[in-house]
Amino acid sequence: MATFLTEALAHTNARPKGVTIQSAAWDAVGETADVGYAAQGEQTPTLSASYRDDSFGWAAGTLIDVWSYKNSTTVGQEQYLTTGLCNTTGTSAASTEAVTMCYIDAGDQATNSLGNTAPSVAQQVASKTYDYVAWTAAAATSYDDDVHTGVADTSTIAISGAYDANDVQVTSDIDPQALTVGNSSTVPFGTDITISLQAEYNNTLVDANTAHELVPCTLRHQRSVTLSGNTAVYAHGTAIVDTTSNLYTDATGAASFTITSPSELSTTVANDTVTDTVTVTCAAGVNDGAATQTGVDAADWTVAPATGTNAGAQVAAVKYFTFKDTTDAHSSGALAQSSYYGTASSSGVTRTATYTAYDQYGDPWAGAAVTLTSTGSLVANPTATLNGEVFSTVATHGLVVGDDLVVTDLSGCTLAPTDGGTAVALGDTLTVLYATTSTTFALTDAGGATVITPSNSGCADSLTDGLGLSTTSFAAVSRTTGSAGTASVTWSDTEDTSGVDTIWANVSGIAEHSSEYYRTLNSTSVANTTAFTTTATNTVDDWTVFDSTDAALGDQGASEMGAWIEYWDNDNNVLVVGVAHGEALEGSQQKHYLEYAYDDNDQFTYAGTASAGSTAAGTATKLSTWEYYLNIGQNNAVDNWAGSGATQGGPVHVDYAPTAAGFSVFILG
Incomplete structure (x- = not known):
């Protein structure tokens, strides 16, 4: 009721006692502000400041001072000083007709015979909130917020702006884990699809949704029978739908369109395939800004300018949805960790890695056999000398007797067992025989019986780049996904040197997945002055x-x-x-x-x-x-x-x- 009365009275000359300030509603390209206190893009408000006497009568000749304040959280940009006086060095600005901001001058704008004034103010910056203050008092009075705010002779309104859209994000509500090849996602028959549009504003500093209403877009929906299970009804390749719909964003900048699933043409499994093509094109100057990222439903649309850099042209967003009735099968997976970084500690850091299996429609898949492994890095590659069994590192290696290491790079060197056996090859597992100091150690073959030494004449020189060795934070494990499609391993990571630990998930016939964890040298809460080996002085902090x-x-x-x-x-x-x-x-x-x-x-x-x-x-x-x-x-x-x-x-x-x-x-x- 209060809103109704406010809007109704705004169309008359009736006003409350004292000073009031109002803003006219915008009506440009169908964009109408709510009660006049919202703007679209860069707008110049049309203001009216009025004064009514104690009997609510029109009062001509009343001086009214008007100013604006662009809201800010920056220190020093507050609207009022601690004294209550206006902060004239902040973001406040006087109206064109005001002689001195926050001060009643004889030359300030005076009300006309109807008790009204029409103050002029500068154009608003898009997506900012401005307070507009109208105030009257005796001549030569300075405004004091501690005294004058909240009284009848002061009136304030706030006008919040929204950015003009130069981009539209296009998304669908299909399962984000559905099998997607190129720009085509697999969908089961019986699944309706909702396409959602959201107006956005992008420039060098902003990438955000904007409440731009009535942004015009078209959505073309094409459907064809790729594989027909009933050729008497539809032959292979028959086009059965081709419609174009006009969409307009609402007051939140959003619009949507729902695609009803096609019906299967036969009851035979894997006998029907229907392909829908959806093309979204918005007004010139508004592009689809969806980026291409695997596994994100909003990012399955074709590449278009991501930051509105080509805002002068129309760019179509195209997506293919392939409806199938094939039997569920394990088609993809994802690997996640409970954390992705943490301070290295010999006391142990509890970690969990979880593999999730999905079928082609994005549903969890049970019964997948997965092998989970770990591959870690040393702080620096070790070096060695010809026929010497001791390997050295320039930094603490963190190894202990019995640790297993996998050879990842021989650096041109030949490593051979001292008993004359087969030379070490890439991928071989070696074992730490002893670690004399924190920077020296010796290696044996996987059996732990034969010492490994560099044996070729140029080995010392070629080892200056170091021998590539990887560590493990847990022994390889085999797991089977359960009803939720997940399989996990939890362990205590006792590696106490900084490095990368890569977790791997391997399933036969499915792409390998990996996820990295970073053992940090420091903690965010403890000072660390560890020095680095550099000419200039550099420390962790x-x-x-x-x-x-x-x-x-x-x-x-x-x-x-x-x-x-x-x-x-x-x-x-x-x-x-x-x-x-x-x-x-x-x-x-x-x-x-x-x-x-x-x-x-x-x-x-x-x-x-x-x-x-x-x-x-x-x-x-x-x-x-x-x-x-x-x-x-x-x-x-x-x-x-x-x-x-x-x-x-x-x-x-x-x-x-x-x-x-x-x-x-x-x-x-």
Whole structure:
């Protein structure tokens, strides 16, 4: 009822006692604001400020001061000072007719014979909220929020804007695990499909949904019988549906369309296949921005500009849905871990890896036999000398007697048992015979009886890149998926050196799956001053890359510092950073993994650079903008270096303070 009365009175000259301020509703391209206090895109509000006397009569000649405030959470940009006076250095701005903001001047706009004024204000920035304040008092009075707010002579409204859409995200509600080959997903007969559209706004700093109403799109739905189980009704390849529907986004920027499943043509299993083609095309300047990512239903559409960079053209989003009646069969899987990083500890870290099997329709599959294994890395590859049994590492190896190691790279060296047996080959398993110190050890064959030594004359030289060896955090296990389609292994990871532990899931006839876990050298909550082997002074809590143009391990020189983002835990605001240092050759470089937590209290910079180990220019910013640039190049499946490309978000410098009382500094390239 209150809303109804407000809207009704807005069309009359009736006003409450005192000062009121109102905004006219927009009606552009069918976009109408709700009670006049919402805007679409960059709009200039049409305002009316009025004054009524104690008897609610029109009062002509009343001076009214009007100003706006663009809402901000930035320190120093508050609307009012602690004294209650207006913050004239913030984001507030006087109306065109006001002589002095927040001050009653003789030259301020006065009400006309109907008791109204029409103040003029600047255009709003899209997707921002503005407060508009109208106020009257005796001449030469300054506005004091502690005194004047909430009284009849002051009136405030807020106008919130929404971004204009330059992108539309297109999704479907099919099972995200349904078998997808190319741009075609398998769907069982009897499953209706809902296609959803969501208007978005994209630019260099924003990628978000927007409540842009009445964005026009067309959806073309084509259906053909690919394989007919009843050719008397439909021959193979017969087109049976070709319709085009007009869709318009609602007040939330959303629209949807439901496709009804076709009927099977015969009762014989695997005898019918019907293919639906869905093509979505929106207005010029609005593109489908769905990216292509395996296993994400929203990302199964063909590639189109992801950030509205081609907003002047129409781009169609096309998707194929293949309806089948084939018997359920194990077709795909997924591998997940209970955690993907953690501080290395000899006391043990409890970890779980779970494989989930799916049939072609995305339903869990029971009875799949899966083998789960672990492959870990050492901090650095060991080296050895001709005919010597002792292998050495430049950093703590973390090995103990009896550990099994798998040979991953011989580096051109011949390793042979001392009893003259068959030379070691790639993939062979060796066992630690003894570990004299934290950086030296000896190896035997898998049986543990014969010592392994380098035997070719050039072995010492060719081993300068190190012998590639992998560790295991648990012995291989075989499991069978249950009714939920899952099979798991839980173990205590007692490896106490930093490195990568890759978990593998192997099922006969199904693509192999892997998932990485990063054992970190540090904890986010404890200071760590461990020094790295670099010419410049670098520690876990304070380091700078040698050259921000480096984009790979091979770019590193001896005693230089290189770094990349290995994993971003966006939900918990944690970065896992890989660092390499010590040697020029990749195999001999020491590689550690470090974890850092961050929050709003820290200092952030993007587009930073470093040369010869010293940081240079960059752009200081707030957390949300920094995360945007971090997100541009970040992919947890790919190492993200600062030198990978322009503003790729790779790490350049970290100065870390783990305590709540301090603040950290993070600079991205």
